[in-house]
Amino acid sequence: xxxxxxxxxxxxxxxxxxxxxxxxxxxxxxxxxxxxxxxxxxxxxxxxxxxxxxxxxxxxxxxxxxxxxxxx
Numbered sequence: 677x678x679x680x681x682x683x684x685x686x687x688x689x690x691x692x693x694x695x696x697x698x699x700x701x702x703x704x705x706x707x708x709x710x711x712x713x714x715x716x717x718x719x720x721x722x723x724x725x726x727x728x729x730x731x732x733x734x735x736x737x738x739x740x741x742x743x744x745x746x747x748x
Contacts, residue, residue: 710738 677685679701682694706727713723724734 707738710734 679694683691724731
């Protein structure tokens with residue numbers, strides 16, 4: 677059973693656990709794509725538009741040293 681199926685299922689506790697894991701995975705994927713976008717020179721404005729948030733929100737979440745903190 678996939679996380680999406682579990683999150684949409686009839687068991688609310690299992691659904692919540694699955695929804696939380698989906699959120700964690702989505703956050704990780706977004707961070708990777710923002711990092712790739714910035715490396716390619718894509719502006720914070722373009723990234724914000726793609727994510728459907730303000731430039732300030734995307735820069736606050738992904739900007740500065742936080743963007744590259746997990747690189748070795």
